[in-house]
Amino acid sequence: MQDFTFHMPAAVADASGLLGSCEDPKLIAGGMTLLPTLKQRLAEPTDLIDLGAIADLKGIRREGEHIVVGAMTCHADVAASELVLSTIPGLAMLAGQIGDPAVRHRGTIGGSCANADPAADYPAGIVGLGATVVTNQREIAGDDFFVGLFETALEPGEIITAMRFPVPKWSHYMKLRHPASGYAVVGVMIVDTGAGVRVAVTGAGPSAFRVTAMEEALSADFSAKAIDAIKVDADGLNADMHASAAYRAHVIGVLAKRAIAARR
Amino acid sequence: MLTDVNMTINGREVSGKVEARTLLVEFIRDHLKLTGTHVGCDTTQCGCCVVHVDGRAVKSCTILALQARGTSVTTIEGLAKPDGSLHPMQEAFREHHGLQCGFCTPGMVMMGIDIARRHPNADEHTVRHELEGNICRCTGYQGIVEAIVDASRTMATAGEKV
Ligand SMILES: Cc1cc2nc3c(=O)[nH]c(=O)nc-3n(C[C@H](O)[C@H](O)[C@H](O)COP(=O)(O)OP(=O)(O)OC[C@H]3O[C@@H](n4cnc5c(N)ncnc54)[C@H](O)[C@@H]3O)c2cc1C
Ligand code: FES
Ligand code: FES
Numbered sequence: 001m002q003d004f005t006f007h008m009p010a011a012v013a014d015a016s017g018l019l020g021s022c023e024d025p026k027l028i029a030g031g032m033t034l035l036p037t038l039k040q041r042l043a044e045p046t047d048l049i050d051l052g053a054i055a056d057l058k059g060i061r062r063e064g065e066h067i068v069v070g071a072m073t074c075h076a077d078v079a080a081s082e083l084v085l086s087t088i089p090g091l092a093m094l095a096g097q098i099g100d101p102a103v104r105h106r107g108t109i110g111g112s113c114a115n116a117d118p119a120a121d122y123p124a125g126i127v128g129l130g131a132t133v134v135t136n137q138r139e140i141a142g143d144d145f146f147v148g149l150f151e152t153a154l155e156p157g158e159i160i161t162a163m164r165f166p167v168p169k170w171s172h173y174m175k176l177r178h179p180a181s182g183y184a185v186v187g188v189m190i191v192d193t194g195a196g197v198r199v200a201v202t203g204a205g206p207s208a209f210r211v212t213a214m215e216e217a218l219s220a221d222f223s224a225k226a227i228d229a230i231k232v233d234a235d236g237l238n239a240d241m242h243a244s245a246a247y248r249a250h251v252i253g254v255l256a257k258r259a260i261a262a263r264r
Numbered sequence: 265m266l267t268d269v270n271m272t273i274n275g276r277e278v279s280g281k282v283e284a285r286t287l288l289v290e291f292i293r294d295h296l297k298l299t300g301t302h303v304g305c306d307t308t309q310c311g312c313c314v315v316h317v318d319g320r321a322v323k324s325c326t327i328l329a330l331q332a333r334g335t336s337v338t339t340i341e342g343l344a345k346p347d348g349s350l351h352p353m354q355e356a357f358r359e360h361h362g363l364q365c366g367f368c369t370p371g372m373v374m375m376g377i378d379i380a381r382r383h384p385n386a387d388e389h390t391v392r393h394e395l396e397g398n399i400c401r402c403t404g405y406q407g408i409v410e411a412i413v414d415a416s417r418t419m420a421t422a423g424e425k426v
C-alpha cells in the first residue's frame with residue numbers, strides 16, 4: 001500500500017473542505033472495500049479522509065413515517081436494530097446477510113452504496129424500499145442513485161450523510177449467496193409499500209434494477225402464482241464463471257416466489 | 265511521514281509513531297511485538313487476524329492503526345488472567361480439541377467470544393453460520409464449533425464480561 005496523509009475530521013463540513021483542498025483525496029468509511037483496493041494499488045490517493053469520527057453520521061432514528069440510517073452505521077447495527085426489526089424487517093434481514101460478522105462490524109451503508117458493487121446487497125434495499133439518499137449537497141431518489149457498474153449519481157466531492165427509508169407494510173429480502181465471497185449472485189427485495197408492490201434485484205445486472213412486470217402482477221394479486229408466467233429477460237444480465245445470464249434471470253423468479261411465500 | 269497513534273491494548277495504554285498506511289495488525293505484531301494475532305490471507309477472508317476493537321470482533325488486517333486511535337483493543341494475549349488461568353473460551357478449545365496446528369486459533373477464539381456475547385447459549389447452527397469469516401485448514405471445524413457452543417453456555421451462566 002502506498003502511503004498517504006490521514007485525516008479524521010469531526011464534522012461533515014470539515015471532510016468536505018478537505019475533499020476540496022487535498023490533491024487526490026479519498027473518503028474512507030469502514031474500509032472493507034477501500035483498504036483491499038489500496039493494498040492492490042488499484043487506487044493510490046494522496047489523502048484519506050476518515051468519516052469514522054463524525055458523530056452525526058452514525059445511528060438510526062425514526063422521523064415520522066421514515067427510518068433514517070446514518071451513512072456510517074455499520075451493517076451489524078442495522079441488522080440488530082430494534083427499530084429496524086420492528087419497522088423494516090427486510091432491511092435488517094438484508095444487512096445481516098452481508099459478508100461475515102467482522103465485516104458487518106466495520107462495513108457501512110454509506111460505503112456500500114457509494115461503492116455500488118453490482119453484487120452488493122444494499123442497492124436492492126435502497127431501490128426496493130424506495131429510499132432517499134441524503135448527501136451533504138442534496139437528496140437523491142434511490143431509483144436514480146445507482147447508474148451503472150460501480151457508478152452512482154454522486155458528484156465528485158459529494159458525501160452521503162444518511163439513507164431515508166419510508167416504512168413499508170411488509171418487506172423481505174432473499175439472496176443466493178456466493179459460497180466463497182458471500183456477495184449476492186442474485187438478491188431480491190420485495191416490498192409492499194401499502195400503495196403497491198416493489199421488486200428490486202441486485203447481483204444480476206450491472207446495477208440494481210426493478211422488475212416492473214412482477215410489480216404490476218403482485219400489486220393486483222400478491223401471490224407466487226401471479227408471477228409464475230413472468231420471465232425476466234436475460235439480455236444484458238451479468239454472466240461470469242459463477243452463473244450465466246439465463247441462470248440469474250431464472251433465479252430472480254425463484255427468489256421472488258420464496259420471498260412471497262414467506263409472507264404470512 | 266510518521267503520525268502519533270495511541271490506544272489501549274489489553275488494558276495497557278500504548279502509543280507509537282506509525283506511517284498512515286500501517287494496518288492495526290502490523291502495529292500489534294511489529295510495533296508491540298504481540299505476535300499472537302496472526303495474518304493468514306491479508307485479504308479479509310480468513311479471520312486469523314480477528315481482535316476486538318471496543319468490544320467487537322474485527323479483522324485487524326483491514327483496519328488502519330490510525331482508525332483505531334483512542335479505542336480499546338483486546339488481542340488473544342489479553343484473555344488469560346495474570347495467574348495464567350484461561351478464559352472460558354480458551355478452556356473450551358482445549359477441552360474439545362478445537363485446534364491442531366493452531367494458526368487459525370487466535371482468530372477463532374476472539375470470534376468465538378464475540379459470537380458467545382451476541383448469542384448466549386448459541387446452538388450449533390448459529391455458530392457454524394457465524395464462523396463464515398474464519399477459515400481453519402486443519403480441524404474440519406467440529407471441535408471448534410463444539411468449543412464455542414460449550415463456552416457460550418459457560419459464559420452465559422457466569423454472566424461473563426471480558
Ligand atoms: C470478506 C468480505 C465480504 C463481503 N461480503 C459482502 C456481501 O456479502 N454483500 C455486500 O453487499 N458487501 C459485502 N462486502 C462489502 C462490505 O459490505 C463493505 O461494507 C462495502 O463494500 C463498503 O463499505 P465500507 O463502509 O467498508 O466502505 P469503504 O471501503 O471505506 O469505502 C468504499 C467506497 O465508498 C466511498 N465512500 C465511503 N463512504 C462514503 C460516503 N459516506 N459518501 C461518499 N462516498 C463514500 C469511499 O471513498 C470508497 O470509494 C464484503 C466485504 C468483505 C471484505
Ligand atoms: S489475515 Fe485478516 S482476514 Fe486473513
Ligand atoms: S488448526 Fe490449523 S488452521 Fe485451524
